[in-house]
Amino acid sequence: MTNDNRVYLYDSTLRDGAQTQGVDFSAADKVAIAIELDRLGIDYVEGGWPGANPTDDDFFANPPKLETAVLSAFGMTRRPGRSADNDPGLSGLVNTGVKTITLVGKSWDFQVDVALEIERSENVAMIADSIAYVKDKAGEAMFDAEHFFDGYKANPEFALECCKAAYEAGARWIVMCDTNGGTLPDEIEAIVGEVTKHIPGSHLGIHCHDDTGNAVANSLAAVRMGVRQIQGTLNGLGERCGNANLISILPSLMLKMGFETGVSKEGLKRLVTVSRLLDERLNRAPARNAAYVGESAFAHKGGLHVSAIEKDPSCYEHVNPESVGNKRTIIMSNQAGRSNLVAKFREVGLDVDPKDAKVNVLLDKIKELESSGYSYDGADASFELLARRHLEAVPEYFRLESFRVIDERVWDKRHAHVNQMSETTVKLFIGDKRIMDVAEGNGPVNALDAALRKILIPVYPDLESLHLVDFKVRILDGDQATGAITRVMIESADGQGNTWTTVGMSSNIIDASYEALRDSLIYKLYKSGVKAHGGN
Numbered sequence: 393m394t395n396d397n398r399v400y401l402y403d404s405t406l407r408d409g410a411q412t413q414g415v416d417f418s419a420a421d422k423v424a425i426a427i428e429l430d431r432l433g434i435d436y437v438e439g440g441w442p443g444a445n446p447t448d449d450d451f452f453a454n455p456p457k458l459e460t461a462v463l464s465a466f467g468m469t470r471r472p473g474r475s476a477d478n479d480p481g482l483s484g485l486v487n488t489g490v491k492t493i494t495l496v497g498k499s500w501d502f503q504v505d506v507a508l509e510i511e512r513s514e515n516v517a518m519i520a521d522s523i524a525y526v527k528d529k530a531g532e533a534m535f536d537a538e539h540f541f542d543g544y545k546a547n548p549e550f551a552l553e554c555c556k557a558a559y560e561a562g563a564r565w566i567v568m569c570d571t572n573g574g575t576l577p578d579e580i581e582a583i584v585g586e587v588t589k590h591i592p593g594s595h596l597g598i599h600c601h602d603d604t605g606n607a608v609a610n611s612l613a614a615v616r617m618g619v620r621q622i623q624g625t626l627n628g629l630g631e632r633c634g635n636a637n638l639i640s641i642l643p644s645l646m647l648k649m650g651f652e653t654g655v656s657k658e659g660l661k662r663l664v665t666v667s668r669l670l671d672e673r674l675n676r677a678p679a680r681n682a683a684y685v686g687e688s689a690f691a692h693k694g695g696l697h698v699s700a701i702e703k704d705p706s707c708y709e710h711v712n713p714e715s716v717g718n719k720r721t722i723i724m725s726n727q728a729g730r731s732n733l734v735a736k737f738r739e740v741g742l743d744v745d746p747k748d749a750k751v752n753v754l755l756d757k758i759k760e761l762e763s764s765g766y767s768y769d770g771a772d773a774s775f776e777l778l779a780r781r782h783l784e785a786v787p788e789y790f791r792l793e794s795f796r797v798i799d800e801r802v803w804d805k806r807h808a809h810v811n812q813m814s815e816t817t818v819k820l821f822i823g824d825k826r827i828m829d830v831a832e833g834n835g836p837v838n839a840l841d842a843a844l845r846k847i848l849i850p851v852y853p854d855l856e857s858l859h860l861v862d863f864k865v866r867i868l869d870g871d872q873a874t875g876a877i878t879r880v881m882i883e884s885a886d887g888q889g890n891t892w893t894t895v896g897m898s899s900n901i902i903d904a905s906y907e908a909l910r911d912s913l914i915y916k917l918y919k920s921g922v923k924a925h926g927g928n
């Protein structure tokens with residue numbers, strides 16, 4: 393029995409996503425991503441175009457074992473003037489042994505005339521022959537009607553004739569492609585509405601590109617009109633402006649439109665993980681503002697918002713963040729009110745009476761520090777240390793007496809090679825004990841970090857695992873040129889799954905870096921429950 397409410401998801405990350413500028417998957421990347429898609433519950437995983445490049449050949453030579461997803465191979469209709477069983481492209485697809493083959497074919501008369509330069513009747517024959525051939529050899533055939541919407545606008549009879557030829561030749565799905573990505577949602581609705589009079593929605597798919605920023609809206613519009621397959625990519629990867637983003641489509645379909653997919657409600661909670669795994673593989677920073685899965689998708693900054701969120705999160709959240717595996721974050725900044733502070737205290741485990749006079753004093757202090765250039769929006773660890781120092785106490789693990797940095801660049805005699813060296817001397821008190829040490833580094837901050845560690849690790853071995861994962865410098869008042877105030881944000885990790893961010897600010901970049909480094913070291917010690925040596 394067919395279920396009208398079931399929408400099938402077809403992922404093209406490994407094929408259309410591989411057409412993204414700057415993306416170059418290895419066969420191993422493709423296998424890992426296919427396995428993640430399968431685990432998520434995606435129905436079809438398009439592995440690539442066998443015969444187009446060695447990576448795709450390797451992938452199909454050793455395809456991943458998928459539990460529920462169907463692996464498909466992509467290619468094009470036969471070449472003009474050949475029979476389907478004599479077309480090397482189609483044989484290559486069939487020889488992969490996959491059970492589903494997706495063929496792209498022209499459905500815009502202009503493309504047939506200009507790009508293929510063949511008779512329109514030959515294009516229709518190429519579609520019908522090729523679909524019948526791969527269905528016979530593989531089992532399931534799909535037709536991607538390239539430029540369908542532009543084609544329909546130019547010549548609806550011809551665009552439909554191409555699709556009907558594929559359907560009548562046995563294609564399970566006829567996928568209408570907005571190849572140039574220029575179609576708007578109202579046009580999609582109107583055209584899809586017409587197509588469903590000829591081909592049932594249960595056999596129709598949609599494939600949108602994001603050139604007007606409407607790929608997700610267009611895909612959902614098509615589903616509203618009866619289409620039951622959506623093609624897209626993870627994080628909207630794809631040529632030019634990208635493809636329809638399945639990561640945004642999935643929760644909208646399931647949580648808002650009430651459709652069923654191959655992804656379970658529990659599976660939907662892996663959405664953030666899947667999205668970030670792809671970014672990691674591509675060595676890309678995740679988009680903070682990505683719908684549903686971005687780090688800022690449920691981050692609340694304005695005081696008015698946080699005060700209402702505290703009463704009921706749905707005041708400023710369209711869905712529960714946990715439903716997609718995300719989490720709510722309260723941001724501390726100069727936009728904050730008392731509610732932000734109280735919520736943040738709870739987040740870090742500080743039990744404070746909201747009416748305590750210290751809360752207002754701390755809020756004023758934060759606003760003052762922010763106006764001088766600090767930013768606690770994103771520097772949670774520095775915020776926590778500031779709050780704890782203000783409300784209770786943080787042990788004095790060490791006290792800086794001074795540091796001195798020597799930075800040297802020496803060119804060889806022919807001025808062909810520069811030798812760059814930095815050296816830092818640090819003098820610290822740990823309890824009553826004064827300790828001095830020197831370290832070298834490839835830059836002044838690196839040398840400062842090394843000297844601090846040289847002194848601190850023998851006393852506090854917990855710091856051994858601490859390492860810096862990101863270092864960001866921002867000039868705050870560019871008009872002051874080299875005298876500008878600098879803000880440094882440091883992200884640290886300890887190899888045990890913990891990461892934290894600290895901030896420092898000064899007109900001297902090394903001093904700002906010291907502040908951020910110092911907070912990072914202290915935060916690690918504090919969170920590890922370490923007691924201060926030789927003192928309080």
Ligand SMILES: CC(=O)SCCNC(=O)CCNC(=O)[C@H](O)C(C)(C)COP(=O)(O)OP(=O)(O)OC[C@H]1O[C@@H](n2cnc3c(N)ncnc32)[C@H](O)[C@@H]1OP(=O)(O)O
Nearest residue numbers: 441443444445468469470471472496497498507508538571
């Ligand atoms: C809308 C889309 O995203 S479709 C997918 C686009 N993706 C890619 O193109 C990536 C993979 N492609 C490739 O590696 C190569 O283009 C290949 C291996 C497929 C073909 O390479 P080549 O044989 O060197 O041809 P080339 O790429 O220069 O041109 C494409 C040829 O296919 C023909 N063609 C285009 N679409 C179709 C079609 N649907 N059916 C039959 N032939 C077609 C073109 O007319 C052209 O023919 P010609 O060689 O006689 O000029």
Ligand SMILES: CC(=O)C(=O)O
Nearest residue numbers: 496536538539569571
């Ligand atoms: C098939 C395809 O990728 C497109 O038409 O956009």
